Amino acid sequence: MASLIERRQALHRSLQQVRQQNQSLTSQLETLQPLATVGSLMCMIAHEVNNLLTPMANFADLALRHPEDQELTQKALVKAVKSSQQACKIMESLVNMAHGKQGEKTAVKISQIIGEVFTCLARDLSKDGIEVRLDVPGDLEIYCVPVQIQQVLMNLILNARQAMMPGGGILTIVACRSDGGVCIEVCDTGPGIPAQILDRIFEPFFSTKDRARASQEGGGLGLGLAFCKLIVDSHKGRLTVNSRPKTGTVFQIFLPNPADPAPELPRPERA
Template sequence: MTAGATAASRELATVELLDESDVVVLRQVGREAAEALGLERQDQVRLATALSEVGREVASGGRGRAVLAVTGGPVPELVVHLSGAPAPGTGRGEVTGVAAAQRLVDRVDLSVRADGDRLVVLRKALPEGRPVASQRLDAVRATLSRPRAADALAELRVQNTELVRALEALAAREQDLVRANEELEETNRGVLAMYTQLSDELEETNSGVVALYAELDERGRQLAAANDAKTRFLRSVSHELRAPVNSILGLASLLADGDLDAEQRVQVGYLDSSARSLLGMVNELLDLARAESGRQHVHRVRVDLAALLTDLAGTVRPLLRPGVDLHVDVPDGLDVHTDPELLDRVLRNLLTNAAKFTDTGALTVTVSVPADGVGVVVAVADTGLGIAPEHLDAVFEEFYQVPNRLQPSVKGTGLGLPYARRVAEALGGSLDVTSEVGRGSTFTLTLERTAVPTVGRVLVVDDDEASRTVVRGLLGGSAAEVVEARDGSEALTLLASDVPDVVLMDVRMPGLDGPATLREIRADDRWAALPVVLMSSLDGPPLDGVPFVGKSGLDATTLLRVLREATGRTAP
């Protein structure tokens, strides 16, 4: 056995493998080298076993060698090169011990040299992960270079000792595994019990939630049914009361025209004023029922806010108490697309309500456009009694009246503000209030400032329902309203009740077709100047000088362009 060094690695020892006894020496040297380089006992045994498995086969040909070295790379390794000639009758590349060695060390490489010798390289990484100092390598070489006898019996004892230790470690691990399995089973039982408990609780909770949702749905249906019943009741009662109240007013008028003394005239006057108050309440009930039912018809047109508020201010000023002023601040030329009649009702309600509860100061109407330009805000402020915080939400409830000790004679029905909020919502807006007792209230109406339609109100005349649906969709928000007729006769009936801005009419229809209907329209002075556009699946216009649009491939841009040209409107 010799020691030395090479350029690629630093050699520790060399063992000549001539017979079985040399394999015992190789095993001893490998174990000692592993121990000296700091490998754990288990890794020492693994390396020694791998060397004995491979070394026995390498030495079988009677000529072999094992060289132990340490590499000098970034990850130092203990490397053993075993080379030798194969035994007679053995394949050149057959080394069955390699398979066992591969399970014991980090890496095993097998190759055959040009002279026919086999070369097996075993590699095992050192634990420190850094190059081994030269002084330590010298000490390892000195340890490995001492003479040793190939005592197979002693080595067998060492192997038995190592085996006993391995069995003891295995038994300890088995006991640890048994304990771990028992603990895991116990944990699993606890988890299973907890999961079962949680599942039961969750199922019980889900059942409760389902029952709660079912109860809420039932309550919702009951409330909806009650609300519908209330609305029907209000509408029915309002209609039923209106006739007798009108009769009372008529009779009071007849009595006032008769021969009455002064006292009787006073009494008839009370009768007339009471009947008119009752009629006003009935009308408010009817309006509220209509708004709550969702059947409030909204007819949107272009509305000049400045003109609407100017007219409204003129009718409200006579209601103001002496010394109370009315100020209206609205930008000129501010138009909105909404229902003017419904908007007038909301604002009139707010102004008359403010006038009723304002003794001194002023009523101020301010119109503004938010910074984003999306909507319009109309604020009606007064310097009246104000509303306490606890009553702010209740003022929009039906029949609720804010307690008023300062003006006990001022009373109302409690329907005006609820109705105003319902109408504001029908217009696509909202109505809110802020107030301070003794300083006044401000009611804020917010409306969406939708684009004003560019083609006004369109009457579509076509016997094909699918075609009417397509046209209605193409007009979209560009028309203020789309009215439909199934033939020329129905179109003429609709014209007699409400004249649209333009008529879009199919050419081919049963009964009174498009050209015949057009002649009827032109023959009537009421509609002679009404713009009419014909449409058809034909290739060209059937009448000269009449605007025409083809149905084939019709799109919104083309349709709107033709309608604007016919009505003399320009694109926004």
């Protein structure tokens, strides 16, 4: 009898030690979680700034190589300054998000945002064999933090370009009014995303790109789409994807009107 009681007491002591260890581990995880968030945030900032540093360097290089052409040099330097200002805004915007601040929303024309994206990209996609097709009403506006949605579209356009390299293809951007808001689609005619990983593409640090090739192009960290989803979610919108092998990929952004919540979106279908 005494032996049974002793075994029970020993078992209770063991259970108590396990509980204490679990509590200690939980406390450590709670302490480390903000650090993990900061780490992810810093990686996202680096990813987005890198997207802007490349065209800045290209503009500066263009100015240095043609000092005799004052008009060209001035245009290149103006665009370099604009890209640097954009980088500052992105960093400020992400840091504000880390502190729980959304940023100031305003009504802005989608065509204006898309125009600024292509200006910042400093890429002539036709030289890559890519035809750009735009179907965006000139007066169509969205209510958003402009710098954030500009970066979302930049990421999606860069991803579409990389998906269609080196063979080229068609990049289509469509925008229209939808029930309770505005829908924007970015479509490419690349090889598509395998169905078995489609549900994972918005996960941080998950990438579908070839590591060696992506490294040469300055990408492949698997943060661009995670960043896009973070931004669209913060606007109470939806970011969805549909992809078919050998056909291409469609990313669909829904941004609600100021007073309307985002409805559940059907999966986008290609024409």
